Each structure stands twice: as C-alpha cells, then as structure tokens.
Amino acid sequence: MTxxxxxxxxxxxxxxxxxxxxKRGVKHELLALDGVTVDxxxxxxxSVIGPSGCGKTTLLRIVAGLVDHDDGQVxxxxxxxxxxxxxxxMVFQSFGLFPWKTVIENVKFPLHIRKMEERRATExxxxxxxxxxxxxxxxxxxxxxxxxxxxxxxxxxxxxxDPDILLMDEPFGSIDAQTREFMQEDLxxxxxxxxxxxxxxxxxxxxxxxxxxxxxxxxxxxxxxxASIPVELPRPRWEYDARAHANFAEVRHEIWEMLKSxxxxxxxxxxxx
Amino acid sequence: MPQVLADTPRMPAFASSxxxxxxxxxxxxxxxxxxxxxxxxxxxxxxxxxxxxxxxYDLIVSGKLIxxxxxxxxxxxVGLVTAFVFAxxxxxxxxxxxxxxxxxxxxxxxxxALPTVALVPLVLVWLGFGFSGRLLVVLLAAFFPxxxxxxxxxxxxxxxxxxxxxxxxxxxxxxxxxxxxxPAAFPFIMAGIRLGIGRGVVGMAxxxxxxxxxxxxxxxxxxxxxxxxxxxIAAIAPLPxxxxxxxxxxxYLEKRVAYYRT
Numbered sequence: 109m110t111x112x113x114x115x116x117x118x119x120x121x122x123x124x125x126x127x128x129x130x131k132r133g134v135k136h137e138l139l140a141l142d143g144v145t146v147d148x149x150x151x152x153x154x155s156v157i158g159p160s161g162c163g164k165t166t167l168l169r170i171v172a173g174l175v176d177h178d179d180g181q182v183x184x185x186x187x188x189x190x191x192x193x194x195x196x197x198m199v200f201q202s203f204g205l206f207p208w209k210t211v212i213e214n215v216k217f218p219l220h221i222r223k224m225e226e227r228r229a230t231e232x233x234x235x236x237x238x239x240x241x242x243x244x245x246x247x248x249x250x251x252x253x254x255x256x257x258x259x260x261x262x263x264x265x266x267x268x269x270d271p272d273i274l275l276m277d278e279p280f281g282s283i284d285a286q287t288r289e290f291m292q293e294d295l296x297x298x299x300x301x302x303x304x305x306x307x308x309x310x311x312x313x314x315x316x317x318x319x320x321x322x323x324x325x326x327x328x329x330x331x332x333x334x335a336s337i338p339v340e341l342p343r344p345r346w347e348y349d350a351r352a353h354a355n356f357a358e359v360r361h362e363i364w365e366m367l368k369s370x371x372x373x374x375x376x377x378x379x380x381x
Numbered sequence: 382m383p384q385v386l387a388d389t390p391r392m393p394a395f396a397s398s399x400x401x402x403x404x405x406x407x408x409x410x411x412x413x414x415x416x417x418x419x420x421x422x423x424x425x426x427x428x429x430x431x432x433x434x435x436x437x438y439d440l441i442v443s444g445k446l447i448x449x450x451x452x453x454x455x456x457x458x459v460g461l462v463t464a465f466v467f468a469x470x471x472x473x474x475x476x477x478x479x480x481x482x483x484x485x486x487x488x489x490x491x492x493x494a495l496p497t498v499a500l501v502p503l504v505l506v507w508l509g510f511g512f513s514g515r516l517l518v519v520l521l522a523a524f525f526p527x528x529x530x531x532x533x534x535x536x537x538x539x540x541x542x543x544x545x546x547x548x549x550x551x552x553x554x555x556x557x558x559x560x561x562x563x564p565a566a567f568p569f570i571m572a573g574i575r576l577g578i579g580r581g582v583v584g585m586a587x588x589x590x591x592x593x594x595x596x597x598x599x600x601x602x603x604x605x606x607x608x609x610x611x612x613x614i615a616a617i618a619p620l621p622x623x624x625x626x627x628x629x630x631x632x633y634l635e636k637r638v639a640y641y642r643t
Contacts, residue, residue: 173548194550198548217549
C-alpha cells in the first residue's frame with residue numbers, strides 16, 4: 109500500500125491525534141486520527157480525501173507543525189519535525205491574507221520573516237505574482253480581489269518561500285465552481301514547472317483525482333488510511349480533457365464506492381439524508 | 382472587562398445628514414432661542430444668541446479667550462497623550478496575559494464606573510491646583526475607552542492569521558504582537574482614541590472649572606459669579622466645538638489610515 113523507499117520525502121508514521129477538552133467539569137476525548145501512515149515521494153502530488161470529520165485537515169495541520177500529535181512521527185528527509193519549518197509552506201482554505209497589507213506585501217511576508225533583503229524580496233514576490241496571473245495587482249488590498257484571485261495570492265505567497273513541500277488545505281473549497289477549474293489547471297501548470305512535493309487535502313473527489321499522482325482515502329473519523337490509489341492519467345493533464353479520460357472515470361468510481369457508505373452514514377448522522 | 386465601547390468600526394462621530402438639514406435646523410433653533418429670549422426679556426437668565434455672539438467677539442478681541450483656550454488645549458493634548466501611553470501598555474498587558482486580566486480587570490472596571498468629577502476633591506487633596514492634578518483628571522477621563530478598546534482588540538486576535546504567521550515562521554509573543562496582533566487590533570485602538578478624545582474634552586472642562594484659577598475654566602467661573610451669562614455661554618462654546626472638531630479630524634485620519642476596513 110505504501111512504498112518505503114530512499115526517495116521518500118515525507119513520511120507520516122502511525123500518527124494518532126486525540127482532541128481533549130473539558131466542558132462543565134466533564135472531560136471529553138475524541139480520537140481524530142488513529143494511526144495514519146502515508147509515505148510521499150519527492151515530487152509527488154498526493155491528494156487526501158475522506159468524508160467530513162475524518163481528520164484530513166487535522167492531518168495536514170499536524171504535518172504543517174501547527175497542531176501537536178499524540179503518537180507517531182512526521183518525518184521530512186529523515187528528520188522528525190518539531191513545529192513549522194521553512195521547507196514547508198501552506199495554502200489555507202480561508203486564504204489567510206493579511207487584510208491590512210497590499211497583495212505584494214502579503215507575498216513578501218514570509219520573506220521578511222526570513223530576513224530576506226528588501227530588494228530581493230520584492231523581486232521574488234513580483235515574479236510569483238506574475239506567475240499566478242496577478243501582474244498589475246501588486247498594490248491592491250486583498251478585500252478588493254475576488255476569492256479566486258485572493259487564493260492566487262495565497263499560492264504565490266507559499267511558492268515564493270521556495271518550499272520543498274506544499275501543503276494545501278482545501279484551497280479551492282470556497283471558490284466558485286468555474287473559477288475552481290481554472291485554478292486547478294493553473295496549479296497543475298505551476299506544479300509541472302516546479303515539481304514540488306504536494307500534500308493536497310480536499311473533499312472534492314473530482315479534484316483529488318484530477319490533480320494527484322495518488323489519492324489517499326481516509327475512513328470516516330477516527331481517520332485511518334483506507335486505501336491508497338494511484339492515478340494513471342498522462343501528464344501534462346491541462347493539455348487534454350482529463351475528466352473525459354477512461355482512467356479518470358475508473359479511479360473516480362473506485363474511490364466513490366469507498367466513500368459512499370461513509371458519506372451516506374455521515375449525512376444520516378447530521379440529519380440531512 | 383466590559384465590551385468594546387460603541388460599535389467600533391465605521392461609526393460616524395455624528396449623523397451625516399446633508400448641510401441643508403443642518404442649516405435649516407440651526408436657523409430654527411437659534412432663531413427660536415433669540416425670539417424667546419427677547420420675549421422673556423431677562424438677559425441674565427437667558428441671553429439671546431446675538432448677545433452671546435457679541436460676547437464671543439469681545440472675548441476674542443480683548444485677547445482673553447485665545448490664550449485661555451490654548452492653555453486648556455495644551456492640558457488636553459498632554460492628557461490625551463499620557464492617557465494613550467498608559468492605556469496602550471495596560472491594554473496590551475491585560476489583553477494578552479491572563480494573570481494580568483484576572484488581577485487588574487476588577488480595578489479597571491471599578492474605576493471605569495466612577496465618574497471623573499467624583500475624584501476631583503481627592504485629586505485636589507493629593508496634587509493641589511497645579512498642572513499635575515488637572516492632568517490626572519484629563520488622563521482618568523480619556524484613559525478607559527482607550528484601554529478597553531486596546532484590550533478588546535488584542536484579546537482575541539484573528540486565529541487564522543495567527544496560524545498563517547506561525548506556519549511561516551513567526552515565533553514568540555513579541556513578534557506575534559508586532560506582525561499580527563497589533564495590526565489586527567489597529568482599528569479598535571484608533572476607535573478607542575477617538576472616543577477618548579471626546580471624554581478627554583469633558584475631563585479638561587471639569588479640570589479647568591473646578592481645579593484652577595486661570596484658563597478657560599477661570600473665564601467660565603469668573604463670568605458666572607458676576608451673572609454675565611452671555612459671556613459664560615461664549616466661553617463654554619469652544620469646548621463642544623473642540624470636541625466635535627477633534628473627533629471628526631480623528632475619524633477622518635482613521636479612515637485614511639485604516640483603509641483596509643472597507
């Protein structure tokens with residue numbers, strides 16, 4: 109299921125996460141992740157999908173170093189992580205742009221934290237903004253941009269730090285369907301240029317399959333790896349209608365069969381279905 | 382601590398009806414006052430606006446009003462700046478450190494509920510009629526809105542932005558304050574200053590009337606004791622104008638600087 113090899117970039121080993129809280133003196137516990145193991149190769153694009161509440165975002169936040177885990181290890185290039193690190197950069201679902209900073213200042217933010225020289229930081233920020241198609245929007249403030257454009261800024265900001273690993277937490281989840289398709293295509297293009305290792309969390313099955321080399325399916329909470337399914341679609345995928353490819357339908361169907369029961373159950377529990 | 386004062390962002394200092402409505406109402410108000418005062422005929426009890434305007438003119442020409450006003454404005458300015466320094470420091474400490482919140486908040490709440498005038502006799506005993514006593518009154522008046530707004534602003538910073546900063550390598554309380562917490566609290570802090578200015582003007586008037594024998598307060602008390610009510614009103618008039626003017630000026634600056642709030 110998972111391949112352990114010397115080229116493995118990021119290893120998630122037996123990661124467990126228990127949320128603990130106290131309400132009116134009563135202690136509560138929730139097992140969110142129950143021993144998740146995933147191996148990601150250098151340059152691999154890996155999607156993680158699962159029904160809502162499966163802990164996929166928690167898993168990503170653990171890899172980002174924003175949340176502690178209770179057991180197991182996250183290993184990058186052979187070193188267990190301790191908190192966030194410059195070799196990782198995250199793209200947030202809510203974009204996470206500073207509303208008081210202009211677009212270019214937002215992109216320069218991580219570069220400033222790294223004490224990069226101002227002129228160099230400006231140069232890099234400009235180049236990445238133009239790569240995500242935001243040339244001319246450098247001095248605009250985020251609230252004047254559409255959701256899709258804001259997330260392009262978020263993407264430029266993450267890429268500008270030149271990370272080895274790009275962590276994406278449902279980055280297109282709050283963007284309208286049409287814009288999302290363009291963003292997905294652009295992401296494929298940018299990834300094709302840079303060959304970063306990508307860990308992409310989503311609840312959108314089509315998106316997971318369309319983008320990834322491999323899709324990891326989590327069980328509904330507590331999250332465990334249910335399957336790891338390679339996606340055999342020729343790249344570059346923006347050069348043809350990948351959704352119309354026979355393999356796309358096949359992989360999509362395979363994963364859908366796995367997710368279906370969990371999703372229906374989850375909807376029943378939430379009183380929707 | 383109590384909630385932030387007023388609906389902080391974008392609250393106009395006063396309603397923004399058109400200049401025509403303003404003018405029409407002013408004519409009605411002051412015209413009515415003029416007629417009523419003349420019909421009543423007791424200019425000591427109720428001087429008509431025309432007499433007040435003349436008194437105002439006389440106060441300026443005789444060189445009494447401007448120096449007194451400048452004197453009082455200096456007190457206001459020093460008071461506001463000192464109040465802001467203290468309010469900022471304590472607001473950040475109490476907002477960011479739970480221990481400070483638990484220990485200091487009850488006292489701040491108690492003091493906030495206390496009208497500034499009630500403290501005047503005490504301040505007089507402690508500091509006398511000098512500048513420092515008057516400064517303390519202005520400071521106490523302006524301090525709390527500034528404190529509470531700073532506190533509210535830094536207390537719950539936007540969690541998503543704190544995470545963004547963490548993920549990109551911001552470490553430590555001071556760096557987080559500088560990069561995220563204070564910029565995010567900026568609109569709150571500005572609104573606190575604006576509200577503080579209004580209350581500072583009140584504090585200044587109290588300090589000047591009760592705590593000294595010079596400045597604009599002395600003018601007011603002096604004319605009052607000889608029943609020159611037209612002069613009393615003329616001497617009081619600059620105070621609300623000052624309050625409105627400064628508040629409006631600050632609201633304008635606020636809009637210019639905090640452009641991202643649109």
